[in-house]
Amino acid sequence: MTNVETRWQKVHPGVVLALILTHVITAFLWDSPVLLVGQLVFLAVWLQIEGCLRRVLPFLGMGLVFMGMFFLVGPLFSSNGVTFLWKGPLVPVIGRLDLTLEEVVYAALSNLRLLVMLFGTMAYQWFVDHDRFLFQFARIAPRFVITSVMAIRLFPFLAGELQRITEVARTRGIYPSANPTFKERIAYGQFLLKPLLLSSLEGSWMTAESLYARGFGSGRRSFYRSVEMLDHEKLVLFVIVGIFGLTMFGWGLDFGRFATYPQLIWYDWVGDLMFLAVLAAVWSIPLMWLGRRNTD
Amino acid sequence: MSLSLGLLIGIASLFALVLIWFEKSKTDEKKLAVIATLGAVAAVARIPFGFLPNVQPTTFLVMLSGYVFGVRVGFLVGAIAAVLSNMYFGQGPWTLWQMLSWGLAGAFGGGLGKVMERKGEDTVLRPLLATTAKKWTFVLFCALWGYLFGWIMNLWYIVSQGKYANWGTFFGAYVSSFSFDTAHAVGNFVFASLFAVSFARIFARYHRKLVTTRESVVQAAALSSVEKPREIAGVKEERAL
Numbered sequence: 001m002t003n004v005e006t007r008w009q010k011v012h013p014g015v016v017l018a019l020i021l022t023h024v025i026t027a028f029l030w031d032s033p034v035l036l037v038g039q040l041v042f043l044a045v046w047l048q049i050e051g052c053l054r055r056v057l058p059f060l061g062m063g064l065v066f067m068g069m070f071f072l073v074g075p076l077f078s079s080n081g082v083t084f085l086w087k088g089p090l091v092p093v094i095g096r097l098d099l100t101l102e103e104v105v106y107a108a109l110s111n112l113r114l115l116v117m118l119f120g121t122m123a124y125q126w127f128v129d130h131d132r133f134l135f136q137f138a139r140i141a142p143r144f145v146i147t148s149v150m151a152i153r154l155f156p157f158l159a160g161e162l163q164r165i166t167e168v169a170r171t172r173g174i175y176p177s178a179n180p181t182f183k184e185r186i187a188y189g190q191f192l193l194k195p196l197l198l199s200s201l202e203g204s205w206m207t208a209e210s211l212y213a214r215g216f217g218s219g220r221r222s223f224y225r226s227v228e229m230l231d232h233e234k235l236v237l238f239v240i241v242g243i244f245g246l247t248m249f250g251w252g253l254d255f256g257r258f259a260t261y262p263q264l265i266w267y268d269w270v271g272d273l274m275f276l277a278v279l280a281a282v283w284s285i286p287l288m289w290l291g292r293r294n295t296d
Numbered sequence: 297m298s299l300s301l302g303l304l305i306g307i308a309s310l311f312a313l314v315l316i317w318f319e320k321s322k323t324d325e326k327k328l329a330v331i332a333t334l335g336a337v338a339a340v341a342r343i344p345f346g347f348l349p350n351v352q353p354t355t356f357l358v359m360l361s362g363y364v365f366g367v368r369v370g371f372l373v374g375a376i377a378a379v380l381s382n383m384y385f386g387q388g389p390w391t392l393w394q395m396l397s398w399g400l401a402g403a404f405g406g407g408l409g410k411v412m413e414r415k416g417e418d419t420v421l422r423p424l425l426a427t428t429a430k431k432w433t434f435v436l437f438c439a440l441w442g443y444l445f446g447w448i449m450n451l452w453y454i455v456s457q458g459k460y461a462n463w464g465t466f467f468g469a470y471v472s473s474f475s476f477d478t479a480h481a482v483g484n485f486v487f488a489s490l491f492a493v494s495f496a497r498i499f500a501r502y503h504r505k506l507v508t509t510r511e512s513v514v515q516a517a518a519l520s521s522v523e524k525p526r527e528i529a530g531v532k533e534e535r536a537l
Binding site: 069072073074075076077078110113114117118121125141142143144146147148150151152154155157158159162185186188189190192193194196197198200201203204205207208211212216 | 315319323325326329330339343353372380383391453465468471472486490494495498502505
């Protein structure tokens with residue numbers, strides 16, 4: 001997951017982050033399923049074009065389990081809506097267990113919003129170069145940046161180290177049985193962790209020595225590397241601000257309005273569709289602009 | 297202001313405060329390297345246990361880091377472990393809340409260490425979690441943090457509901473996560489009861505090395521500042537002779 005390189009990582013991280021944040025924040029503005037689904041599809045297409053969508057799927061697993069549980073439990077314990085699908089028993093403290101159409105739709109919309117957030121986070125993971133992003137804060141938070149960058153570097157190294165320890169153990173005939181019990185698995189996992197802990201702590205000592213040798217702690221640095229924003233990236237940033245403004249304007253005109261409680265009311269789904277078409281067009285502008293400029 | 301917005305502002309303010317605290321502190325390069333390493337180890341430690349939902353030694357390792365190295369290191373190790381391990385398991389809206397939960401678990405471990413292992417002249421040399429009472433107190437708090445972690449994590453779901461979050465959402469989230477939280481608590485209990493003492497020994501060995509080096513450097517600096525005038529005086533005396 002960390003080794004994926006996309007052309008977006010070459011774009012200024014602030015611009016890409018602004019683009020992703022616009023999507024995530026606006027997902028909280030509207031309740032219309034049309035706009036939420038549209039936004040989700042747009043993000044999915046963006047990920048697909050960059051060849052990352054298939055990588056999202058394995059990570060969706062746990063998220064979907066939680067979403068499924070919330071989808072079942074949420075409506076059951078809330079008492080809203082008027083279109084009853086099921087009326088259950090009265091339970092002390094909680095009240096009546098019931099299921100209404102409004103609660104189910106509300107839970108579905110919440111999960112759609114969660115998926116938009118999830119796709120947005122995935123886009124951040126793959127489209128923002130973490131090093132370049134962190135370097136932006138090197139001047140104001142040098143200790144935090146150096147610690148984070150070091151940890152990011154160490155993660156693949158330690159994962160490789162763990163693999164190496166596992167292989168060494170296997171060559172010495174130490175591996176769990178074909179059908180290990182829970183206790184055996186835990187014991188084997190801990191058996192691998194101990195040498196990893198010892199070697200990594202020794203390694204951190206070497207890292208500290210290297211830092212010291214390079215003058216860390218002898219005063220503030222005289223030079224900080226930062227990523228400069230190019231002219232066309234500045235323009236795109238203005239466009240993103242404009243998109244956010246347009247979204248707010250549309251929201252002010254009641255586009256995306258959808259009432260869940262007490263009864264489902266979809267005020268203007270045709271208007272929502274038209275607004276989505278306009279939004280999809282303006283959402284594409286930064287993608288096309290930045291994508292084209294950076295692949296020339 | 298809605299509940300969700302309040303929670304988001306609260307968590308952002310807490311992270312900003314911790315960041316300022318960390319930047320203003322006199323953390324040397326050795327401690328920085330320890331934070332980065334332990335954060336990465338706690339993150340990597342999730343991998344061999346990925347087959348068990350919500351059972352991983354990260355919480356235990358983060359709390360132990362705090363217990364041995366202090367509150368600040370504990371919080372930062374927890375926050376870093378969340379970000380890094382999600383590079384493997386998948387980032388999501390939950391990452392920020394995992395940073396908070398594990399960060400607080402680490403800070404709590406630091407506080408616990410401060411209370412249980414009272415500072416004295418022999419603090420560095422004394423073995424940690426040496427008595428049965430200390431060991432089981434640590435183990436029980438590790439298990440408790442299995443639940444606390446889940447309860448804090450549930451907030452991300454409530455926040456994601458925006459203005460529509462209500463008591464039903466709140467209750468639903470806590471009921472549906474109960475089995476996962478219990479698995480986490482049981483896992484923490486098992487890890488801590490089996491390995492807390494031996495891992496504490498490894499951490500303490502490194503901590504001892506860290507403190508000893510730092511103290512020897514401080515002592516050397518103090519000695520040199522005392523002896524320098526003598527040497528200079530000696531040179532002057534020789535020259536005078």
